[in-house]
Amino acid sequence: MAGHTAGEPLECYSIPIVLEKEQDIDQQGNPVLEPDGKQRYRCGFRIGGGIDQDPSQSPQGYPDKGVYVTFIHDNSPASRCGLQLHDKILQVNGKDFTVVTHKQAVESIRKKPVLKMLVYRKGVPQLPKSSNQMGAHTQFQAYNQHVPQQQYNAQQPQYHQQY
Template identity: 60%
Template structure:
């Protein structure tokens, strides 16, 4: 079993993952338009320099760097430092930071696969 942490982008990956369904929270923004809230921020990506990141992750994956209290992300069970492997069937292991953010914003419901460091193989 290979760990998702320290994974080299583009190489096959087999690891334990956690399935998470996140239903975004709808609200009306300051302009009176309908918007959606996920309640998390991401860092990383194949276009980012990991040495300049506030958290030292072992690879260039997309990681959850912040979870807002009482947010859809917290209610769905996501945790800070979870590595996002997939969203709605889309591979997140070889993605730029900008594309990951755009993809997360695109859908009102996110079906995610994440890897969590403390989850050990059986």
């Protein structure tokens, strides 16, 4: 998946993730409101990238103009739903994230209280061709059995957004 060009067909196994946001509260426990007076919700992750970004400026060394998870807060909706550092976001609520600007990605993530995402994760093993006949649930189970769970030291580069 190294060096995917935006807009080109992409063949990979995607991981479905459903993230339910939680109410954002301040240090006193009061709800945080948007400028329009609506309750603000938080996901607990930051992103970097987009088709308008230069991947050579990425502190993480991402190979392309995809949208990547650059930080995950502990005990957040993102950490609880299984999102992982360096996941490449392919789709959110049906919107193709392989051809979005950074700003478009931010707006799509902020829009809904539930994010139904498809992500690509480096290290997903290549399954045999015959696995195409397996159901998606079986493929996801096979993935979970083969990918080691790792802890990453997250650095906070300047160019990513927090939600």
